[in-house]
Amino acid sequence: MSGVDRSIRVRAFLDQWFAVFLLAAILVAAVGGWWSVQVHATPEVEREEVTVSQWSETTSFEHSSVIVNESLVFNESERVENRPVYYVRLSDELDVTYVYEHTAEEGSVNVTTDMRLLYRGVEGEDVLWQFSEPLASERTTGLTADGNHTVTATVVIEDVFENINTVEQQLGTAGSIEIQIVSSSTVEGTLGGESVSSTYESTMPITVNPQTFRVLETSTIDESGQRTDTIERRVEPSTAEAFGSLLLVLVGIGGVGGLLAARGSGYIDLSADERELLEIHQQEQEFSEWITRGTFPSERDYEATILVDDLEGLVDVAIDTNKRVIKDEQLGVSTVLDGDYIYVFVRPDSPAEDWLVNYADMTMDEFDQFQA
Structure with a gap:
């Protein structure tokens, strides 16, 4: 659990700036179309005085x-x-x-x-x-x-x-x-x-x-x-002008079509869990100075496990108790260890979410045996 999947960030970025990208693609297609007309339909004419x-x-x-x-x-x-x-x-x-x-x-x-x-x-x-x-x-x-x-x-x-x-x-x-x-x-x-x-x-x-x-x-x-x-002599367009103008039209039209198709199919729409993961990722970036990566310990050494609803709240606990936030990349959990208490925030995509919430007193090996 090194972070939010790149595709989620890309889709979120496209969703946020959809209107801007769509307008830019339309402008690219329009400019390419105008350029293509100038190059192919209204070619440049060169005038020369001849004796x-x-x-x-x-x-x-x-x-x-x-x-x-x-x-x-x-x-x-x-x-x-x-x-x-x-x-x-x-x-x-x-x-x-x-x-x-x-x-x-x-x-x-x-x-x-x-x-x-x-x-x-x-x-x-x-x-x-x-x-x-x-x-x-x-x-x-x-x-x-x-x-x-x-x-x-x-x-x-x-x-x-x-x-x-x-x-x-x-x-x-x-x-x-x-x-x-x-x-x-x-x-x-x-x-x-x-x-x-x-x-x-x-x-x-x-x-x-x-x-x-x-x-x-x-x-x-x-x-x-x-x-x-x-x-008057017609000046033939250069290869760069002839193909460049057509390529610009194709890029613009392709961009408009791709964006509309992505919006229509729901590809760029984020689910609630994906939005939560994205928010958590942003919070991790914001509070990175309080977070240290490590391994989640067995909870049997602590009297009580307190589940924290979000990462920001866990960081507040760390600030109040003057402790570090320990992030376990493999399990997708972050903890603050304070005496007999362990404060835990579990990411929605954590593979150990059920074990942490319902079987916190078991080790992962015990949990696997229980499941068997």
């Missing part, structure tokens, strides 16, 4: 000049191209070609370009004056990636010098003069399925003096474009 087409738009300048005067270096009528320096004594004109093109595989655009020769006086970062002369204007419709938009113009060197001289005569020589060939292109249409409407400006600076005219680094356009679409 379906891309293209580029570029502009460029080409320049050349025809040699009009024979020299040791260049032959008359020879055309020299894309040189950084042209010689005034050898050439009269500078021919300029401007090109716009795109690489879009689908779509076309209309391109309109105005080319002009820009003069301006500058001092540091300040622009003192400026004016421009038109050189050429072209329009191309339905331009695809297979073609290009080209504008050609000719700059007469003598005219450039005349314009510079006129400005200096009218304004003086304050600051410095910059000369640029400026091409402004308006692009409208569709490229790669996307509508476009843009204006690009490209420049080709030149400098002149009585001996040479130089082409400086050009400023051109190299733009890129693209069209994107948003695609």
Whole structure:
């Protein structure tokens, strides 16, 4: 009789907290069901931006000049191209070609370009004056990636010098003069399925003096474009999510069913004797400092045996008499020995209950012989 059977304590615990456990099991099933719906019925959708087409738009300048005067270096009528320096004594004109093109595989655009020769006086970062002369204007419709938009113009060197001289005569020589060939292109249409409407400006600076005219680094356009679409892709649930959600549902439903079945069958209901044994166990834990485990003695050494109704009362006797409670685990009895008296508390499940109550003056061997 080492204590109350574990099953009694478990059943008592379930009986006490039945409503809480039942609610917890219902919540587990509900959470599992919600999770399962989220995982299986309403899967996660991943959105991604995908480039379906891309293209580029570029502009460029080409320049050349025809040699009009024979020299040791260049032959008359020879055309020299894309040189950084042209010689005034050898050439009269500078021919300029401007090109716009795109690489879009689908779509076309209309391109309109105005080319002009820009003069301006500058001092540091300040622009003192400026004016421009038109050189050429072209329009191309339905331009695809297979073609290009080209504008050609000719700059007469003598005219450039005349314009510079006129400005200096009218304004003086304050600051410095910059000369640029400026091409402004308006692009409208569709490229790669996307509508476009843009204006690009490209420049080709030149400098002149009585001996040479130089082409400086050009400023051109190299733009890129693209069209994107948003695609949706179903994200498959992981194995842990798929099986975990279902397992949670099964655990919750199993818990609810098990608790209701245990309650309905009376499994968790305790009998009166079981409740008394549980109470005794709790009292033993509460008064453990007063109880010593030992062996129940023969009662023939005592004048009287006093049966105590409960363990708490026996502990009170021990406190009043300043004695220890001796607990016999095998017989399931507890005693307080006080002089000629023995105080006895007998557990309901004691195998020696009849002998202790009715045949207290016999030993167990005598009782066995009597029974035989």
